[in-house]
Amino acid sequence: MMINKKPKTFAEHINLALEESLNQDSNVLVGGQLVRYGVAGLTTGLYEKFQNQFITYPVSESLMNSSAMGLALAGKRVVMIHVRIDFLASGMCALVNHIPIWYKKGFKLPITFICQVGKGMGQGAQHSKDLSGWFMNFEGWQVKTPTTPTEAYSMLKESIHGDRPVLYVIHRELFDSTESKPLPDPSIIKLCGASQRHEEEFYRTQKKLSGIK
Amino acid sequence: MSLEMLEKIVSFEKRLQMNMSKIFNPTHLSLGHEHVAAELSDVIRDIDWVFSTHRNHHHYLAKGGSEEALWDEIMGKETGLNKGFSGSQAITDKSLNFHASAILGGLIGVATGAAYAIKLNGTSAIVVCCIGDAGTEQGVFWESLNFSSLNQLPILFLCENNGMSVDARIEERQSTEIEPRIRPFGIDTFKNLTEAVNNVRELRRPSFCEQKVVLRAAHLNMATMMDLCDQKEPIHDDK
Numbered sequence: 001m002m003i004n005k006k007p008k009t010f011a012e013h014i015n016l017a018l019e020e021s022l023n024q025d026s027n028v029l030v031g032g033q034l035v036r037y038g039v040a041g042l043t044t045g046l047y048e049k050f051q052n053q054f055i056t057y058p059v060s061e062s063l064m065n066s067s068a069m070g071l072a073l074a075g076k077r078v079v080m081i082h083v084r085i086d087f088l089a090s091g092m093c094a095l096v097n098h099i100p101i102w103y104k105k106g107f108k109l110p111i112t113f114i115c116q117v118g119k120g121m122g123q124g125a126q127h128s129k130d131l132s133g134w135f136m137n138f139e140g141w142q143v144k145t146p147t148t149p150t151e152a153y154s155m156l157k158e159s160i161h162g163d164r165p166v167l168y169v170i171h172r173e174l175f176d177s178t179e180s181k182p183l184p185d186p187s188i189i190k191l192c193g194a195s196q197r198h199e200e201e202f203y204r205t206q207k208k209l210s211g212i213k
Numbered sequence: 214m215s216l217e218m219l220e221k222i223v224s225f226e227k228r229l230q231m232n233m234s235k236i237f238n239p240t241h242l243s244l245g246h247e248h249v250a251a252e253l254s255d256v257i258r259d260i261d262w263v264f265s266t267h268r269n270h271h272h273y274l275a276k277g278g279s280e281e282a283l284w285d286e287i288m289g290k291e292t293g294l295n296k297g298f299s300g301s302q303a304i305t306d307k308s309l310n311f312h313a314s315a316i317l318g319g320l321i322g323v324a325t326g327a328a329y330a331i332k333l334n335g336t337s338a339i340v341v342c343c344i345g346d347a348g349t350e351q352g353v354f355w356e357s358l359n360f361s362s363l364n365q366l367p368i369l370f371l372c373e374n375n376g377m378s379v380d381a382r383i384e385e386r387q388s389t390e391i392e393p394r395i396r397p398f399g400i401d402t403f404k405n406l407t408e409a410v411n412n413v414r415e416l417r418r419p420s421f422c423e424q425k426v427v428l429r430a431a432h433l434n435m436a437t438m439m440d441l442c443d444q445k446e447p448i449h450d451d452k
Contacts, residue, residue, distance in 0.1 A: 073326075
């Protein structure tokens with residue numbers, strides 16, 4: 001099958017990397033809760049072409065994360081998509097107690113967790129965290145955070161066809177972007193309990209900085 | 214049931230019991246559970262996968278594991294199954310498709326993932342996921358029941374119910390009997406282990422088998438882990 005796409009945005013590059021990998025190796029699997037429905041462009045159009053390589057999960061994050069290891073032990077290359085990194089944290093056991101330890105025991109574990117973060121764009125206390133720092137401290141994990149669309153493509157292909165567990169983290173604001181974007185300075189964002197107040201504070205500060213009244 | 218396997222497990226565990234003071238990692242003897250594994254050894258095949266728990270010596274020997282490699286692993290030697298890295302609780306043998314973990318219920322989801330891969334691969338292998346009564350208290354167990362029934366995975370959940378979680382009795386922990394809570398998931402339940410294995414093998418359907426057992430040893434090695442539970446070794450006389 002020839003794949004004839006000219007990707008521009010981050011999401012389109014990720015989509016192409018997934019399509020090429022699914023096409024190239026039937027052991028590549030894409031799993032997650034909403035993977036059939038596009039995930040804001042990441043998997044759009046792929047389920048129709050590769051139905052047998054898609055796994056739809058119930059809202060069971062412990063199972064998603066631990067079954068990724070089982071699939072990999074039995075020879076699969078797994079891409080597990082969490083639409084928020086906060087949801088990945090709901091099923092941490094396998095990510096801390098099993099995957100890194102089995103990797104250290106010498107098992108090839110080609111597992112890529114794609115997670116999005118929404119820090120600084122007004123997504124509230126429970127959709128805004130960036131937990132990737134945790135994984136930099138766990139032995140065995142590789143953390144990848146693409147900063148350009150082409151890097152999004154190459155990093156994902158490397159992860160899928162490599163032999164180790166990878167946390168692939170991408171900021172939600174980059175999905176439709178065709179270029180790198182600087183994140184807002186975290187020192188001007190004030191965390192507070194209610195997301196509405198958080199957003200108000202964020203945008204008021206942005207306006208003040210850019211001189212808009 | 215293989216009497217040879219039964220004797221092999223019991224003599225291995227008793228040999229460990231005599232050498233407890235030399236063991237410096239948490240080690241859980243399977244005395245009292247051995248007949249479950251001996252029956253499993255009759256019906257398990259090389260291509261099958263077995264996932265086990267902190268109490269795993271009987272399962273490993275039943276899968277065809279090496280006594281010597283297991284012994285050396287428990288003793289923390291370089292010549293051990295995982296070079297002494299895993300200890301008794303988390304032994305892994307790639308050549309036998311055998312994995313155990315110290316984290317209670319931690320491999321239930323892993324076993325379910327392996328069963329999904331086996332289904333995709335179209336081989337005749339099955340997965341046996343060994344748990345204890347407390348393993349059913351973990352959320353991922355119920356997630357895995359739902360998912361394996363939804364996708365008709367070739368997996369047997371084998372529950373060795375010894376009624377104890379360290380010192381806590383099952384009556385203190387669980388609301389009702391386990392087995393009637395499993396059936397509504399659309400999972401076949403069995404009292405007989407051989408029938409349960411055959412059901413998974415022939416119908417490629419998830420199944421559940423509960424075996425009530427009495428642990429005839431302390432929860433774990435008492436010589437070096439004395440502070441962890443309120444028991445003495447051995448707590449049951451052999452009958």
